[in-house]
Ligand SMILES: *[C@@H]1O[C@H](CO)[C@@H](O)[C@H](O)[C@H]1NC(C)=O
């Protein structure tokens with residue numbers, strides 16, 4: 681009888697520990713052994729060890745996504761500016777070069793000879809150049825603006841309620857992310873638009889805004905990166921807000937050095953209109969001249985007949 685209890689208990693303990701050997705912060709991780717260790721494949725035969733008690737660095741996540749896309753595995757991936765120098769990620773995902781600790785290398789190249797410099801969020805902040813391009817350091821992103829749209833609600837919410845709710849949700853969901861960094865929340869009820877400014881002091885190197893923002897981007901746009909597939913849904917009063925859209929702006933400690941970064945859609949449209957107007961003007965001139973030539977010829981003929 682006693683032996684049975686021991687066997688039963690042993691089985692129970694083994695089952696429990698097997699169950700706890702999994703990676704809460706990365707659903708694609710493989711975990712094994714005692715003590716439990718986890719890794720994610722980032723290239724053919726390359727296992728990236730993970731610390732699953734914290735958010736996985738974005739650089740590793742992007743590598744894992746690229747690898748999965750290559751292997752045909754499922755990834756389900758594919759306000760306005762907070763500051764004059766803010767920019768969004770227009771390039772999307774690439775296969776990045778990571779440091780051992782998961783930081784992005786300052787210089788990234790796109791397998792070809794094309795290279796560019798990135799910020800600490802891995803987002804391009806310079807023009808693309810050739811492989812001789814020099815990026816002297818990784819410039820830190822100290823401010824991200826998250827522009828979220830929420831699904832319709834039954835009871836109206838207010839900006840003040842939202843701020844506390846969102847700061848709490850971020851703190852809980854993204855592994856104790858410092859909620860004091862959620863500095864400002866603006867709200868437009870008509871557009872269901874929530875603008876969240878997450879900002880740290882320049883020079884601060886403890887909090888990583890980019891990992892948090894990346895997890896949130898995936899939470900809203902695709903599916904959570906977490907093992908647990910619960911949605912990101914801050915509780916405001918008695919209701920849970922579901923998000924349906926997100927746009928992330930990055931502000932770096934030093935402004936980016938794109939050329940023509942202001943050549944936005946609006947300006948391009950103006951240029952197109954001006955070019956069309958000039959072409960139309962030239963056509964009018966051309967036909968007018970032709971007509972006057974014909975008129976002159978006709979006059980000449982009349983003169984000759986006379
Ligand atoms: C994993 O991350 C946690 C939280 O940041 C940290 O306390 C711990 O030391 C890390 N473990 C390893 C093995 O690096």
Ligand SMILES: *[C@@H]1O[C@H](CO)[C@@H](O)[C@H](O)[C@H]1NC(C)=O
Pocket residue numbers: 771772773774790804
């Ligand atoms: C890298 O190359 C891929 C295709 O080769 C392209 O889709 C992507 O936009 C490029 N990324 C950058 C940052 O140039």
